[in-house]
Amino acid sequence: MTATATGAATDVVMRAREVAKVYGGTHALRGVDFEVRRGHVTALIGENGAGKSTLMKILAGVEQPTAGTIELDGEPVTFASPTEAVAHGVAIIHQELNLCPNLSIADNIFVGRERTRGAFVDDKVQRDAATELLEHLEEPIDPRTLVGDLRLGQQQLIEIARALSEEARVLIMDEPTSALSATEVHVLFRVIRELTARGVSIIYISHHLDECLEIADHAVILRDGNVVAQAPMSEVDMGWIITQMVGREEGALFAPMAHDPGEPLLEISDLIVADPDSPERLAVRGVSVTVHAGEVVGVYGLMGAGRTELLEAVAGRNPVLGGRIVLEGRDLTHASVSERIDAGLILVPEDRQRDGLVPALSVGRNMALAAVSRFVRGMFVRAKDERGAVDEASRVVRVKAASQDAPIGSLSGGNQQKVVIGRALLTQPRVLVLDEPTRGIDVGAKADIFALMAAEARNGIGVLFATSEVGEVLHACDRIVVMARGRVSAVLDPREVDREQLMAASDVSVPDLATTSNPNPPTTTEDE
Amino acid sequence: MATTTTKAPGAAPAPTAAKRGIGEFLLDQRAFVALIVLIIVFALLSDAYLTPTNLITMTKHVAYNAILAMGMLLVIITGGIDLSIGSIVGLSGIVAGVLLQGWDLSIFDVTAYPAVWVVVLVSLAVGALVGALNGLLVTRFGVAPFIATLGTLYIARGAALLISNGSTFPRLQGxxxxxxxxxxxxxxxxxxxxxxxxxxxxxxxxxxxxxxAKTPFGRRLYATGGNERAAELGGVPVRSIKMKVYIISGVCAGMAGLIIASELTSAAPQTGTSFELNAIAAVVIGGASLAGGRGTVKGALIGAFVIGFLSDGLVMVGVSTFWQTVIKGLVIVLAVMLDQGQQRLTNARAAAVAAQSVKRELAAHHAGAQ
Incomplete structure (x- = not known):
C-alpha cells in the first residue's frame, strides 16, 4: 500500500481506515485506506472483483465492514443502514438498478422519504420536484410515467435523479453510465461539475477509463482488495492506470489465441429478439454473427446493448421474432432448449446462482444435469457412467472440490462457474456459448476459464462469449463483435484495435445497419 | 364508477384516451365488465334478481368477503399471502361468544359479562394478535408467508375448538x-x-x-411488492410494512367473524373454513398479482362482488351447489388467464410491430447490398 497523502488533511471529508470485508472465506477488502476530498471527484478504479463496489457499499451503509473504521469530518461513524448514511449526507447510486417498476418516476425518486401534506403524500410537490430534477438532467419525461416503461438508460437517470434529490455531501456513483448514451454522459458530467463547485464530493467508479480521466481529480487504484496506487489525475495517463489495475502485462492473464478457423458452425442472421424485461420492446434488432470451428468470438457491449438477449435467444431461452439461427446447416431458430443441446448448442448463463446451479444438488449432480440422458440405460441412470464422466469433466475444467458429493454451495465462485462450464462440456457441444463467464470470480479462475475456452476451440468447437470487460475481448478472442443498442456496431480484429477504438464503437447511439447484416468471415476487418 | 378514474400507484398508467380504443378499455376494466354482464344475464333469467331488496341482500352477503379480500389485498401487494384469515373468522366469533355468554373467571369466583363494545374490541384484538404472529414469523423468522400462515390457519382453528370445546355458542343477543x-x-x-x-x-x-392510494404507507407498500431490495435501499422499513399488513388482515378477518356471529346470533368454531380462498379469488379477479406490487382496493371489491353475485345468482336460477362450485372455479381461472393473456397479447403485438420495421430495414439493406 502506498502512503496516503495527508498533506491536505483538512480537505478530507470522508475517510476509510484499514477497512476489511470478508464474505464467507473470500477477502473482498484487505485493509483499505481511502479518502474523499471536499469538492473533488475521486475515481476508484479496478477490475471486476477488485473490491470497488464492496468498499462503496460500506461507505454508504449498505454493508458493514468486518474490520476498520469510517470517519466523516474526522469523527468515526458507523452506518447501520443506507438511511443512516443519507442522514449523514452520504448517498449512493448503485451499480445495479434499484427501482420499483410498478411505481411512477416521482414515487421512485421519493419512496422512503415521501413529501407529505398532513398524513397524505403530496403528489403535486413530488411531481414538481421530479420534473425539475429530470429537466436538470435534460430528460424531460412525465414524472407520472411508470419506471417499468422506461428504457434502461432512462431508468439509470432516474437512479441518478433520486441520489441528487438526497442532496448529499458525499455522492458515490458506482457505474452511473453503464447504460447511458454519450450525450447523457455529458449531461451527467455537467451536473457533477456543478455539484463539486458547490463543495459536494464525488466518488466515481466506471469501467470507462476515459470517463475517469475526463471527470476525476484524483485516481485510486484497487486490486484484489488492496489500494495499490493513487495519484492526482493530472499526473497519470491511461497506460499507468491499466498497468496499476492489472498489476502485470495485461495479456499475461490470457491464453494465446493461435487459432485456425475452419468451417462455419453457427450462423446467426438478421436476428430480432424482444426484451424479456419489457416484451413490447426489442433488445436485438437485426444481428448477424457467424462462429467458425476452432474460433473464439467475443461479443462486447455496454449494459443494455443486447448481449445477453442475443446469447439467450441463441440458446433458446428468448423467442425469436425474426431472422435465423443455423447450426451446421440445421435450422434451430424455433427449436427448444433441449433440441439445441442435442444438436450441440449450449449456454453457460450470466447469473450462475439464479440460472446455472441447483443449490440442493451435489457438485457431481449439478455437473451431470444437462447430459443425464447420456447415462440412461433402460429406465435408470447408470451412476457409474455418470460418475466417470463427471470425474473426467472435472479434470478438464479443473474444479477444486472435496468430492463429487460435496454440496455445490461449498465451492468458491470460480469453482462453481467451472462446474457450470463442465456441465456444458459434458453435453459435447459443437458451439459453446458463455455469457460473462468471469463475472465475480478471482483472477486465477479467470485465467483457467480463458485457457479452457482456448483449448476447446483448438479441439475444433466454436466458442461465442459475451463480456463487458474490454481487456477480455482484446485478449481472449479471435474476433470482436461490438454491440450497441441491439445492433452490431462494429466487427473488429483484436490484434488491430485498442481500448479507445473499442469503447468508441460500443458507444454509438444509432448503429448503422451497414455493419450489422454482413455475416463476416474472420478475415474481414471493418472500417470502423 | 367514480373511483375508476383515480389511479392508485401500481395500477396501470392511465394512457391518454386517444391512445386506446373501446376494446382495450373494456379489457382493462374486464372485472367490472364481467360484473355488469353477470347482473344482466341473471336479471334476464330471474325476475327477482334485479330488485332493490335482492341487491341489498346480495351485497350484504358480499360484505364480509369483501372485508376479508381487502385485508388479503394488502398482504398480496407485498408479495405475501394470508391463509389464516378463515380460521381467524372462526376464532374471533368464538371469542365474542365466550365473552357474551359470560367469561367464567372462577379464580376470582365471578363470571364477567363485558359490554358489547369491549367484546368487539377484544375480538378484533385477537385477530390483530394472530396477524402479528403471522408478521413475526414472516419478518423476524424468515418463514415463507404461505407456510407461516398455513401454520396459523391450524393454530387459530385449534384455539377456537379448544375454547369452545368444539360446540357452538347459541343466543348471543345478550x-x-x-x-x-x-x-x-x-x-x-x-x-x-x-x-x-x-x-x-x-x-x-x-x-x-x-x-x-394516498399515504406514504401506501407508496411503501407498493414499493415493497414491486422490488423489495430497491425499497429497502431506499429507506423503506420493509419489515414493519409487512408486519402491519398481516395485522390489518387479521383485524379485517376479526371484523368478518364478528359480523357473521352477529348475523347468526351464534358462534361456531368451524365458521369461516376456506374463506381465505374466496378472498384470494376476489383479489386475483380484481387484477392483483400474486407476485406482488400490483392490485387495488377497487379491484378487490369488484372481485368480491363478482364472486358473491355469481353465487347468489346461481342459487336463484336453481343451479345445483355442485355445479356452483365448478363454475366458481372456472371464473377464477378464466380471470387470471385473461389477465395474463391481455399482457402477453399487447406485448407480443408491440414487439411484432417493432420487428416488422426492423425486417423492412434489413430487407432494404440487403437489396441495396446486392
Whole structure:
C-alpha cells in the first residue's frame, strides 16, 4: 500500500481506515485506506472483483465492514443502514438498478422519504420536484410515467435523479453510465461539475477509463482488495492506470489465441429478439454473427446493448421474432432448449446462482444435469457412467472440490462457474456459448476459464462469449463483435484495435445497419 | 364508477384516451365488465334478481368477503399471502361468544359479562394478535408467508375448538339485566335501511383505499411488492410494512367473524373454513398479482362482488351447489388467464410491430447490398 497523502488533511471529508470485508472465506477488502476530498471527484478504479463496489457499499451503509473504521469530518461513524448514511449526507447510486417498476418516476425518486401534506403524500410537490430534477438532467419525461416503461438508460437517470434529490455531501456513483448514451454522459458530467463547485464530493467508479480521466481529480487504484496506487489525475495517463489495475502485462492473464478457423458452425442472421424485461420492446434488432470451428468470438457491449438477449435467444431461452439461427446447416431458430443441446448448442448463463446451479444438488449432480440422458440405460441412470464422466469433466475444467458429493454451495465462485462450464462440456457441444463467464470470480479462475475456452476451440468447437470487460475481448478472442443498442456496431480484429477504438464503437447511439447484416468471415476487418 | 378514474400507484398508467380504443378499455376494466354482464344475464333469467331488496341482500352477503379480500389485498401487494384469515373468522366469533355468554373467571369466583363494545374490541384484538404472529414469523423468522400462515390457519382453528370445546355458542343477543345487549347491531340492524355489514364494508373500503392510494404507507407498500431490495435501499422499513399488513388482515378477518356471529346470533368454531380462498379469488379477479406490487382496493371489491353475485345468482336460477362450485372455479381461472393473456397479447403485438420495421430495414439493406 502506498502512503496516503495527508498533506491536505483538512480537505478530507470522508475517510476509510484499514477497512476489511470478508464474505464467507473470500477477502473482498484487505485493509483499505481511502479518502474523499471536499469538492473533488475521486475515481476508484479496478477490475471486476477488485473490491470497488464492496468498499462503496460500506461507505454508504449498505454493508458493514468486518474490520476498520469510517470517519466523516474526522469523527468515526458507523452506518447501520443506507438511511443512516443519507442522514449523514452520504448517498449512493448503485451499480445495479434499484427501482420499483410498478411505481411512477416521482414515487421512485421519493419512496422512503415521501413529501407529505398532513398524513397524505403530496403528489403535486413530488411531481414538481421530479420534473425539475429530470429537466436538470435534460430528460424531460412525465414524472407520472411508470419506471417499468422506461428504457434502461432512462431508468439509470432516474437512479441518478433520486441520489441528487438526497442532496448529499458525499455522492458515490458506482457505474452511473453503464447504460447511458454519450450525450447523457455529458449531461451527467455537467451536473457533477456543478455539484463539486458547490463543495459536494464525488466518488466515481466506471469501467470507462476515459470517463475517469475526463471527470476525476484524483485516481485510486484497487486490486484484489488492496489500494495499490493513487495519484492526482493530472499526473497519470491511461497506460499507468491499466498497468496499476492489472498489476502485470495485461495479456499475461490470457491464453494465446493461435487459432485456425475452419468451417462455419453457427450462423446467426438478421436476428430480432424482444426484451424479456419489457416484451413490447426489442433488445436485438437485426444481428448477424457467424462462429467458425476452432474460433473464439467475443461479443462486447455496454449494459443494455443486447448481449445477453442475443446469447439467450441463441440458446433458446428468448423467442425469436425474426431472422435465423443455423447450426451446421440445421435450422434451430424455433427449436427448444433441449433440441439445441442435442444438436450441440449450449449456454453457460450470466447469473450462475439464479440460472446455472441447483443449490440442493451435489457438485457431481449439478455437473451431470444437462447430459443425464447420456447415462440412461433402460429406465435408470447408470451412476457409474455418470460418475466417470463427471470425474473426467472435472479434470478438464479443473474444479477444486472435496468430492463429487460435496454440496455445490461449498465451492468458491470460480469453482462453481467451472462446474457450470463442465456441465456444458459434458453435453459435447459443437458451439459453446458463455455469457460473462468471469463475472465475480478471482483472477486465477479467470485465467483457467480463458485457457479452457482456448483449448476447446483448438479441439475444433466454436466458442461465442459475451463480456463487458474490454481487456477480455482484446485478449481472449479471435474476433470482436461490438454491440450497441441491439445492433452490431462494429466487427473488429483484436490484434488491430485498442481500448479507445473499442469503447468508441460500443458507444454509438444509432448503429448503422451497414455493419450489422454482413455475416463476416474472420478475415474481414471493418472500417470502423 | 367514480373511483375508476383515480389511479392508485401500481395500477396501470392511465394512457391518454386517444391512445386506446373501446376494446382495450373494456379489457382493462374486464372485472367490472364481467360484473355488469353477470347482473344482466341473471336479471334476464330471474325476475327477482334485479330488485332493490335482492341487491341489498346480495351485497350484504358480499360484505364480509369483501372485508376479508381487502385485508388479503394488502398482504398480496407485498408479495405475501394470508391463509389464516378463515380460521381467524372462526376464532374471533368464538371469542365474542365466550365473552357474551359470560367469561367464567372462577379464580376470582365471578363470571364477567363485558359490554358489547369491549367484546368487539377484544375480538378484533385477537385477530390483530394472530396477524402479528403471522408478521413475526414472516419478518423476524424468515418463514415463507404461505407456510407461516398455513401454520396459523391450524393454530387459530385449534384455539377456537379448544375454547369452545368444539360446540357452538347459541343466543348471543345478550341480557338486558347484564347490560350486554346490542351485539345484533353488527349483523341484523339496518341503519338508514342498509344493513350494518354493508356500512362496515364501505368504511373499510374507504379507509384502506386512502391508506393504499394516498399515504406514504401506501407508496411503501407498493414499493415493497414491486422490488423489495430497491425499497429497502431506499429507506423503506420493509419489515414493519409487512408486519402491519398481516395485522390489518387479521383485524379485517376479526371484523368478518364478528359480523357473521352477529348475523347468526351464534358462534361456531368451524365458521369461516376456506374463506381465505374466496378472498384470494376476489383479489386475483380484481387484477392483483400474486407476485406482488400490483392490485387495488377497487379491484378487490369488484372481485368480491363478482364472486358473491355469481353465487347468489346461481342459487336463484336453481343451479345445483355442485355445479356452483365448478363454475366458481372456472371464473377464477378464466380471470387470471385473461389477465395474463391481455399482457402477453399487447406485448407480443408491440414487439411484432417493432420487428416488422426492423425486417423492412434489413430487407432494404440487403437489396441495396446486392
Amino acid at each position: 341480557d338486558p339485566e347484564l347490560g350486554n345487549t346490542g351485539f345484533s347491531f353488527l349483523g341484523v340492524a339496518r341503519p338508514l335501511g342498509i344493513p350494518t355489514a354493508i356500512w362496515i364494508m364501505v368504511i373499510f373500503a374507504v379507509a384502506i383505499w386512502i391508506l393504499t
